Amino acid sequence: MSVLAVAGRELRGLFVTPFGWIALAVMQFVAAWLFLVQLEGFVQLQARLAAVAGAPGVTDLVVAPALAQVGVLLLLVMPLVSMRAISGERQAGTLQLLLAAPLSAGEIVLGKFLGALGFGLLALGLLGLMPLALLVGTALDLGKLLAGMLGLVLLVGTLAAIGLLLSTLVTQPAAAAAGTFGLLLLLWVADSGAPADSALAWISLSNHLQPFLRGIVDTADVAYYLLLTATCLVLSARRLEGGRRG
Amino acid sequence: MSAELLVQVEGLRRDYGARCAIRDLDFSVARGEVLGLLGPNGAGKSTTLQVLSGCLAATAGRVTLAGHDIVHAPRRAKSALGYLPEQPPLHRALTVDEYLDFCARLHGLRGARLRAARERAKARCGLVADGRRLIAQLSKGYQQRVGIAQAILHDPPVVILDEPTVGLDPNQIREIRALVHDLGREHAVILSTHILPEVEAVCDRVLILYQGRAVYSDRVAEAGRQGAATELVCAFRAPPEEERLAALDGVEQVEALGAGRFLLRHAPGAGPAETLVAAAVAGGWGLLELSPRRPTLEQLFVELTCREELA
Numbered sequence: 001m002s003v004l005a006v007a008g009r010e011l012r013g014l015f016v017t018p019f020g021w022i023a024l025a026v027m028q029f030v031a032a033w034l035f036l037v038q039l040e041g042f043v044q045l046q047a048r049l050a051a052v053a054g055a056p057g058v059t060d061l062v063v064a065p066a067l068a069q070v071g072v073l074l075l076l077v078m079p080l081v082s083m084r085a086i087s088g089e090r091q092a093g094t095l096q097l098l099l100a101a102p103l104s105a106g107e108i109v110l111g112k113f114l115g116a117l118g119f120g121l122l123a124l125g126l127l128g129l130m131p132l133a134l135l136v137g138t139a140l141d142l143g144k145l146l147a148g149m150l151g152l153v154l155l156v157g158t159l160a161a162i163g164l165l166l167s168t169l170v171t172q173p174a175a176a177a178a179g180t181f182g183l184l185l186l187l188w189v190a191d192s193g194a195p196a197d198s199a200l201a202w203i204s205l206s207n208h209l210q211p212f213l214r215g216i217v218d219t220a221d222v223a224y225y226l227l228l229t230a231t232c233l234v235l236s237a238r239r240l241e242g243g244r245r246g
Numbered sequence: 247m248s249a250e251l252l253v254q255v256e257g258l259r260r261d262y263g264a265r266c267a268i269r270d271l272d273f274s275v276a277r278g279e280v281l282g283l284l285g286p287n288g289a290g291k292s293t294t295l296q297v298l299s300g301c302l303a304a305t306a307g308r309v310t311l312a313g314h315d316i317v318h319a320p321r322r323a324k325s326a327l328g329y330l331p332e333q334p335p336l337h338r339a340l341t342v343d344e345y346l347d348f349c350a351r352l353h354g355l356r357g358a359r360l361r362a363a364r365e366r367a368k369a370r371c372g373l374v375a376d377g378r379r380l381i382a383q384l385s386k387g388y389q390q391r392v393g394i395a396q397a398i399l400h401d402p403p404v405v406i407l408d409e410p411t412v413g414l415d416p417n418q419i420r421e422i423r424a425l426v427h428d429l430g431r432e433h434a435v436i437l438s439t440h441i442l443p444e445v446e447a448v449c450d451r452v453l454i455l456y457q458g459r460a461v462y463s464d465r466v467a468e469a470g471r472q473g474a475a476t477e478l479v480c481a482f483r484a485p486p487e488e489e490r491l492a493a494l495d496g497v498e499q500v501e502a503l504g505a506g507r508f509l510l511r512h513a514p515g516a517g518p519a520e521t522l523v524a525a526a527v528a529g530g531w532g533l534l535e536l537s538p539r540r541p542t543l544e545q546l547f548v549e550l551t552c553r554e555e556l557a
Binding site: 001002005006009013016017092093094095096097098099100101102103104244245 | 296299300301302303320321322324325327329331333334335336337338339340348349351352353354356396
């Protein structure tokens with residue numbers, strides 16, 4: 001239960017300062033802009049597409065690219081969400097409150113992770129409303145939309161876990177954010193130029209997101225995100241525990 | 247001692263890389279006892295308390311809180327602990343109530359018990375009217391109170407306070423001392439400070455640390471009886487010559503303090519007070535003041551922590 005107290009504190013901590021609100025607003029604004037550009041393009045193409053049998057529909061041409069852009073936005077914002085998790089507490093001297101409380105290092109890490117994940121899910125929920133709004137005017141392939149959202153949920157968890165790990169490794173939040181951002185960007189573009197069956201393609205964050213956006217839920221992709229998340233959380237807990245010895 | 251030992255420390259050692267911060271530390275604190283941890287800056291006080299609270303791991307040795315080993319049963323040991331670190335671990339963006347509620351939840355308190363605990367801690371620390379104020383806007387003294395409130399919130403048997411009166415004004419210091427004294431009745435309290443009168447005012451026992459070692463450990467009352475020299479301060483309206491004072495039985499040395507005041511040194515147990523009074527009456531010196539000066543904890547402290555530096 002104390003885990004939830006930590007998670008709630010982490011999540012609320014993002015909103016007692018303007019950061020949380022601004023981050024949500026900026027993401028929403030940028031995503032809306034990109035979404036409307038996408039929609040505009042589709043509307044112009046629509047007449048020609050109607051003539052082609054088996055042409056891709058609005059879900060493929062508007063929703064999938066919009067969700068892919070949401071993935072990039074999360075990649076940009078999540079390092080700022082997770083950067084303070086441990087390093088900020090260390091810097092403010094509040095980490096001792098958690099260390100002296102009846103909580104294991106694993107519980108502290110889990111609470112922090114759930115807090116950051118909560119923010120990611122909140123952002124995803126708001127951003128997901130946009131493609132959903134198309135339902136007013138047209139029919140959507142809801143299966144594909146759900147698959148895409150599932151992929152993004154897994155992605156945001158992984159982003160939060162990687163950010164959390166970096167936050168336990170360095171003492172300055174800004175350094176944690178910069179490190180996380182660099183690492184995520186590398187993982188994101190790792191597959192560019194690499195053959196589809198290479199190791200580089202396999203470790204790429206974006207490569208594993210693509211099938212979800214096409215409506216394919218592959219256990220290999222799900223496992224990739226979950227394993228990466230779990231590994232980062234375990235390493236974070238070990239690092240936090242090791243910090244007592246340091 | 248038959249009282250329940252709530253804190254037991256055996257052979258504690260902590261290294262920072264090649265530097266040894268504390269070594270060979272053994273002590274225990276029973277329920278109903280206040281232990282003062284005393285020492286110059288850098289003696290290892292904060293390190294000791296951080297190890298006791300589980301924030302730092304010991305390099306060697308054992309810490310047991312309320313019967314639970316801090317390494318093998320950390321959850322139970324820490325449930326029995328309230329800890330105020332040197333820098334109060336405050337979330338500045340929260341109000342006092344929000345912060346205390348969070349701390350209570352960390353200790354597993356919920357609902358009515360949480361509210362009761364929060365209100366009791368606030369009442370004990372003089373924060374009743376400040377529940378809705380932001381911690382960032384509180385003065386240093388009030389922030390310190392919130393830190394203490396956090397430490398006693400869940401009514402832990404063991405309370406560890408690292409320099410609790412730093413930054414407080416004299417009235418607040420008195421309140422905090424009264425609080426610590428109060429806590430000392432049912433809890434085991436460990437208090438670190440470098441303010442000597444504080445130890446004399448609130449602690450039952452004192453542990454003096456110097457360069458990571460315990461150089462003195464005894465009851466505070468005993469500390470006053472240690473040390474060799476004993477002194478007597480006296481003042482006269484019509485002061486006699488120094489030689490006449492020096493000639494009195496038992497007086498070993500006379501030092502003029504000015505304005506008719508003198509410091510007389512004598513052997514322990516052979517105070518010249520009685521002969522001095524008789525001589526003063528006979529000589530019409532007009533005795534205004536006569537007070538024995540006991541060796542204080544301060545002298546003991548200076549003796550213990552400077553001696554080794556010279557050696």
